[in-house]
Ligand code: SF4
């Protein structure tokens with residue numbers, strides 16, 4: 004019977020449900036009593052949630068707000084009146100007039116007992132454990148545990164597993180909360196971890212040696228309540244109480260994830276995620292977390308001049324300024340070209356633009372792989388349906404993008420929609436392993452054309468859906484026929500529900516994977532217009548523009564590179580100016596859905612390196628065209644004159660004019676019929692910071708050996724870090 | 725690399741004090757919980773279900789809705805194990821995962837949970853001796869000792885040199901009335917064992933002769949009582965003759981005495 008029912012309603016039961024999850028809010032409220040105090044809760048709540056709302060802390064190990072309920076650590080036991088035994092509050096629903104007692108003797112004894120069992124097999128190696136000081140087991144034992152153990156037997160020993168260059172395991176410490184398993188399955192979409200064995204011999208592992216290869220893997224370490232999983236690159240590096248922290252944002256992809264930067268003295272120690280519901284929830288990608296060690300290698304700490312003989316000379320700032328004055332004096336304004344790189348913050352971008360405009364140079368563009376987007380209308384280049392908008396979408400079409408490497412956290416949001424709510428995803432272009440279901444419509448632009456003229460089934464999907472999303476990668480738009488691709492997407496938007504006024508929905512999205520791009524466009528800086536336009540330039544100024552192709556630069560031009568890592572750009576520059584990285588300066592960034600956020604300074608830049616906008620300010624003084632701001636506040640107020648939304652921090656502003664954008668097609672709509680390539684070759688090496696990071700080098704070597712191309716051969720020696 | 729068994733032996737020799745040998749030996753009865761590559765057990769070891777088994781699989785899967793195929797893991801693994809001389813290889817588990825469209829780890833989780841799945845090769849006769857309370861009280865450890873002595877097996881989960889026998893200790897198999905007992909190859913029960921008839925049994929197995937499952941003492945039929953009774957109604961003495969009054973007095977006297985002492 005039941006089987007038949009399931010068969011008939013197969014649509015209802017799309018994915019096998021492996022875990023129990025708290026139900027949706029039911030809007031059916033009643034009272035329960037927590038420690039004698041009444042509190043009104045929704046009937047969907049678990050006792051744990053109700054107690055949390057009542058302000059009562061319940062210790063827990065396995066329960067996590069963003070993961071399914073497992074109910075296997077029993078730490079959250081509470082006494083419920085009428086129940087014969089203490090109940091696991093995280094897995095039990097509230098019932099009307101339930102009387103929960105969290106302070107009673109029974110509860111206390113139950114908690115003590117559970118802890119005694121957990122500690123029976125836990126090695127007490129806190130002094131050499133990296134989790135020490137921020138360990139849930141330590142904290143909870145201290146508050147709820149007994150003083151001594153009655154366990155006189157041998158402790159069990161479990162083999163350590165090798166899970167890759169990000170996660171270090173000491174499996175003796177594991178308390179089998181299964182958070183790591185639930186995380187890798189539900190958030191990262193990878194089914195490699197599991198519990199093997201039974202009873203006292205349960206182990207967490209992969210059974211067959213396997214790497215945990217997803218881009219979010221390091222978050223499992225944060226989730227681990229004990230020191231069973233620790234960060235391999237952070238092994239024996241610092242203790243939590245020595246660290247100071249600064250709240251900042253990440254710049255290594257287009258999302259602008261919220262991060263917490265930990266430092267000790269002047270040295271960066273680690274990066275942790277912060278909760279931001281509308282961007283990264285509470286996860287960050289492995290690149291965000293571990294690439295910062297690239298800031299300790301290959302740094303530009305002195306102005307450097309490349310002499311004609313090919314030698315390298317370290318300069319003082321005064322000398323550098325003199326050289327620049329000479330060079331700028333020799334050229335007229337229209338012989339200068341300026342390029343803004345993908346990691347540039349708004350402040351330096353604006354100072355750069357202002358300075359070059361003052362010198363009479365109009366040629367300020369973003370660097371070479373910039374997409375063919377127009378800076379005039381904001382909704383043309385934004386991720387219009389916003390990141391949390393994924394939750395409202397009912398159909399997603401991705402064009403030429405591999406969202407898993409371009410924006411792993413967005414991918415995980417989509418994945419959870421697909422897994423739990425059956426969201427349909429279609430892909431035109433490269434078919435990546437997204438670790439969720441999707442239908443692959445085709446690899447070439449021809450498919451896009453078919454969709455645009457309505458002869459492809461995906462077109463129907465887009466039309467029937469109320470809030471469909473089209474996501475096009477900025478890499479696809481930077482192809483030669485980028486404009487045509489954009490035109491076709493606009494055509495799709497015109498004839499389907501992609502822009503739906505009834506639902507206040509704009510589903511036309513450009514997926515930027517560089518943080519600097521949207522900001523530059525907001526400041527009116529157009530994308531790179533091609534090699535021909537810079538043929539006669541005598542001076543090329545690169546602001547952290549590492550993606551610039553060397554062969555595009557005219558032979559006789561003098562190249563100035565301002566940036567923080569000795570990467571591709573610095574290699575061919577004649578004069579190198581040491582700037583600072585995102586962790587060494589105050590700067591604001593606009594992420595892909597148009598949200599301005601502030602990144603804060605955690606440490607000071609090495610040696611003579613300065614904050615980028617101050618370098619430009621000093622240069623302007625030197626060149627006799629002083630910029631009208633002396634402090635970052637003044638600079639920001641100048642920014643607000645240009646674009647007021649750029650100082651409305653952490654706010655999303657609707658950009659409007661979507662109909663205009665859709666109608667306004669530029670150039671031809673003839674695409675060249677070629678396939679869309681995988682936009683990002685190597686997730687672990689996308690910018691000057693991650694290319695110099697040892698951890699990232701090791702990751703790409705292990706996870707992506709075919710595409711492992713490093714700028715510099717890494718010496719992979721972690722012991723000495 | 726050490727084979728699994730050498731590691732096990734080493735563990736037993738070095739780490740465990742002799743007094744503890746019995747306890748951990750039992751605990752290890754499921755083997756190790758991570759895959760150990762061996763010559764006959766790597767990912768590439770070929771494994772394919774037979775034609776009949778594919779039919780059987782189809783029949784099994786018919787019981788479950790299409791998107792809950794996962795429920796067939798135990799059935800399919802058992803089939804695979806039976807087909808493969810009682811040995812469930814990694815490749816067989818992967819095959820099952822493929823057929824059921826589940827990630828392989830889901831299969832590994834199940835098979836490592838149940839001791840009935842042999843993830844390492846076992847002898848031709850897999851002797852599963854029950855040592856839960858009733859069997860233990862009736863001498864299960866003696867039976868094990870006999871087996872060890874006759875086959876040269878030293879530890880649990882070890883296979884004898886001739887490749888014929890593997891000894892495993894298992895929990896209650898539901899034949900307590902005929903304790904002690906053992907199960908062979910997940911299939912045949914041998915009950916009412918004594919060291920003598922166990923030895924005989926092993927000898928017969930070694931010879932490859934026929935041997936009858938069931939109670940091993942001639943005077944017993946199935947699970948009928950040893951005294952020859954077949955039902956509860958033909959019991960003569962049902963009532964205990966016990967003087968409760970006297971017992972109570974005795975108890976009270978003892979209590980009073982103790983109170984007086986204090
Ligand atoms: S490794 Fe950590 S997160 Fe995973 S089950 Fe063990 S204690 Fe939990």
Ligand code: FES
Pocket residue numbers: 062063064065066073074075076077078079080091092093094
């Ligand atoms: S938190 Fe409730 S059982 Fe683990």
Ligand code: FES
Pocket residue numbers: 854855856857858859860895896897898899900903904905
């Ligand atoms: S105790 Fe041995 S069969 Fe039940």
